[in-house]
Amino acid sequence: MPSMDQVGQIREKIDIVSYISEFITLKKAGRNFKANCPFHNEKSPSFVVSPERQIWHCFGCAKGGDCFSFLMEYDHLEFPEALRILGKKVGIEIREMPGVPSYSQKEKIYKINKESAKFYNYILTKHVIGKKALNYLIEKRKMSPALIETYQIGFSPTVGNALANYLINKKKHSIKDLLDAGIIFERNGRVFDFFKGRIMFPLEDQHANIAAFSGRVLEDSNSSNSGSPKYINTRDTIAYHKGSQFFGLNAAKEEIKSREQAILVEGEFDVISSFKEGIKNVVAVKGTALTENQVALLARFTPKVTLCLDKDNAGFEAVKRSLASLEKKELLTTVIIPNGKDPDEAIKNDPYAFKKAVKSEIGVYDYLLSQTFAKNNKNDVFGKRKITDELLPMFAQITNEVIKEHYLKELSREIDTSYDSLQKEVEKIQTGKERDKILFPKKEKRNxxxxxxxxxxxxxxxxxxxxxxxxxxxxxxxxxxxxxxxxxxxxxxxxxxxxxxxxxxxxxxxxxxxxxxxxxxxxxxxxxxxxxxxxxxxxxxxxxxxxxxxxxxxxxxxxxxxxxxxxxxxxxxxxxxxxxxxxxxxxxxxxxxxxxx
Structure with missing residues (x-):
């Protein structure tokens, strides 16, 4: 059982300002530091950190404490798990506690995934089985060995149980733990690798734990995985839930914080190509649309999100799906439209033009207006109906009243319709929805x-x-x-x-x-x-x-x-x-x- 000395040693070795800054952006405010609270929605910062007392407190939701309580609240952990994580961070090994396993199940999965990533990387870079995949990455994708190591990219052998044998026989993991990690599956009493013949991308959380994997077929033709999807991800586990992670977040988070901007792309190669060109505040969305969990995660690092979109209609639809979650967190949202099918292709064709596109971002609602006007007749009554049906539900979600009024006036001018009539339509939409959800119970009013x-x-x-x-x-x-x-x-x-x-x-x-x-x-x-x-x-x-x-x-x-x-x-x-x-x-x-x- 950990002694009070160990708890005290860990607390003394961790500077709370530096530690919390790994999760959210803190700004100096007198002798303390302030930020928007990561635990509830707010417009003005009420989250305060004291370097002198090594404590934090939010005057909005009344939560507070030390480094342990912050991690427990932030990652929904029990104290023993938070203790181990912080102990590991400062080099203090926590002894076993009665009734608590020496490794929590989540930690076991992280360990299995870390060993799996090393195995996949070894196969790609050192083994003959990975030679074809390595050539593909270097020659076709123009990736350097350094980039491969930065993102811990690997290759899963086509042999049915190569990884399972390695983890069971050499690393001494149980079949149950490997099943829990989603790295293998069982059929007729035999175990098989979940990923076979795929380029492997580890999905790290913000603490550098490998929570899951994304596997891409080696060739676009799907010849080595006939009939299977281009990408597959680890199934949901206690360490990973679909729609909760980004590819490249751990590598990008410091750049995101310093630039106060996160650029969102669709695929892993988009992230890597951007990184190669010096654009390092880029992460890939794992799924078709941003989830509320992902947006909440981004909001801890930045007030601004830039969506890097395909030129086609799919890009427009992706914005529509993501907008509600972004507005809930009141993140400033902009759009980049690269000159190519996707950022990876755009960078290959003209890196300079892509960098220029990044600097020429436009507001998300300006983008929505221009795209909607481009495909509808503004002067025709039916065209006006289509335009308002498309745009007004999105404008109704805007939380900032000044911005909402600005774009309603812009729409009013463009389609020659009164502002008041558009405002009435927005009000109809809003009254039909559940508005202003209270995320936390209000504190009793004080006199x-x-x-x-x-x-x-x-x-x-x-x-x-x-x-x-x-x-x-x-x-x-x-x-x-x-x-x-x-x-x-x-x-x-x-x-x-x-x-x-x-x-x-x-x-x-x-x-x-x-x-x-x-x-x-x-x-x-x-x-x-x-x-x-x-x-x-x-x-x-x-x-x-x-x-x-x-x-x-x-x-x-x-x-x-x-x-x-x-x-x-x-x-x-x-x-x-x-x-x-x-x-x-x-x-x-x-x-x-x-x-x-």
């Missing part, structure tokens, strides 16, 4: 007092001149009775800590808080604060908030006391009445003189 208590706690614990704040700015705080006791306890503990310690170390203070207070402390510590310019203004803000809280409390308590006085007058409890009246008079002093009671 002003609770919000201000959180703000005050944040002001105190984030203060640069904390010692001075504790000594001089909180003198009126004892007059206030906190609504949320957790904030009171944090502030009281901090005051006690400051009196005991010569130097106030907020990180050390947080370590010693009881577990129940830690998450509340973290939330306050990461709460974005306005800029005050200097210490004097910061101090004024703290005193102002304390004064306002005291007034709110006083008003609420005065209402309660009035009711209690009425009750006790009826009971004729003179002693109780005296105490209540004394408190009432004291509370009045907390209010401005002009206040009405």
């Amino acid at each position: 002003r007092r609770e919000i201000m208590e959180e703000y005050l706690t944040a002001l105190i614990i984030q203060a640069e001149d904390l010692g001075n704040v504790l000594e001089k700015d909180l003198e009126d705080l004892p007059k206030y009775d906190f609504f949320i006791l957790a904030y009171k306890k944090i502030i009281e503990n901090l005051i006690k800590y400051a009196k005991k310690e010569k130097k106030i170390d907020i990180k050390n203070f947080a370590k010693n808080l009881v577990k129940e207070l830690t998450s509340i402390f973290d939330t306050c510590y990461l709460l974005p604060l306005p800029k005050f310019g200097n210490k004097e203004k910061y101090s004024i803000e703290i005193k102002k908030i304390i004064k306002e809280l005291i007034e709110i409390y006083a008003r609420e308590r005065i209402i309660e006391i009035k009711e209690l006085i009425k009750e006790n007058e009826n009971k004729k409890d003179e002693e109780k009445l005296e105490v209540l009246k004394k408190e009432f008079l004291e509370l009045i002093t907390f209010l401005p003189k002009s206040s009405k009671l």
Whole structure:
């Protein structure tokens, strides 16, 4: 079982800013970093990471924690699996835990796939069986040995169980595990390789785990796989689901993040040819249309997606199918139309022209307008009907109202139809759909007092001149009775800590808080604060908030006391009445003189 020391060692070795940056784009915001939350849809960034405290918190969905909790939430893992992954990342081997296998089933599949990829690559590059495939890649596809290694390309032998024999006899894997990985199949008590006579492309996830394979027939004529499809993929397993991965994502993710753009193509050779020409932010969609899972994955790395399309009608249809998912994540979407059947062919014909096309991207809705106008008569009533039937359902999906209005006006001008009539048609479409789905339950509405208590706690614990704040700015705080006791306890503990310690170390203070207070402390510590310019203004803000809280409390308590006085007058409890009246008079002093009671 892993010791607390091991957990602590892993946590100390991982810089949370660098680690989370492997998944999403973080931007500096004062002493913290911010991003759009990867766990819920939002327009303004509310996901905050603290390098000082090595924690993260989202003020939109209220999730937060450390490096372990981030990975668990991001990849839907249990703690033992997250522990192993992060331990492996920093070179700490986690010992077995009672009741938990030494390798999770998903990890077994990754291991099997990694060994299979090495086997396929060896067959392609070193074995006589792969010579024909290697010649095809080098001579016809113009691939260098370096590119073959970058993408770990291989070849699956036509022999029915070559890989199965290797994995079972040499690598000592069980038949069950190989079946679970989807790398073999069983028939009449015998096992056979799932992929035979195909060029093999490993499909890596964003952590560089090989989740699955895509196998392409060696020749376009399908002569070696008569009657079988050009491409086949690993069937669904616990490590891979169709529509969840891209080819080339792990190799492209850093370039995607730095360029803030992902270029999407259809096939593996499109990715490789682009990479060869220095265009490295390219990934291939595995399927006929982008899925919501794939779009969510891309949104973690970039705010912009560029679709590289075929010139024919298939490209137009591909955009239509993908648009809904892209709009849900509010990704800026553009289109490239290369001069060729596909990017691979376009690059072979004229690499310079392809690079020019990449720089000449157009907005996706401009593309849809031009394509729709090209195949319909704008001046004919039936043509107008076809155009609006095609475009309005797509315009109805646009989440940004400014962009939606822009394209409706553009359409209005082109087909000589009023904007209002087009808007009414869009509204009809929208009312017929389920709109504005709530992905997460709304938090219970907080009153002003609770919000201000959180703000005050944040002001105190984030203060640069904390010692001075504790000594001089909180003198009126004892007059206030906190609504949320957790904030009171944090502030009281901090005051006690400051009196005991010569130097106030907020990180050390947080370590010693009881577990129940830690998450509340973290939330306050990461709460974005306005800029005050200097210490004097910061101090004024703290005193102002304390004064306002005291007034709110006083008003609420005065209402309660009035009711209690009425009750006790009826009971004729003179002693109780005296105490209540004394408190009432004291509370009045907390209010401005002009206040009405």
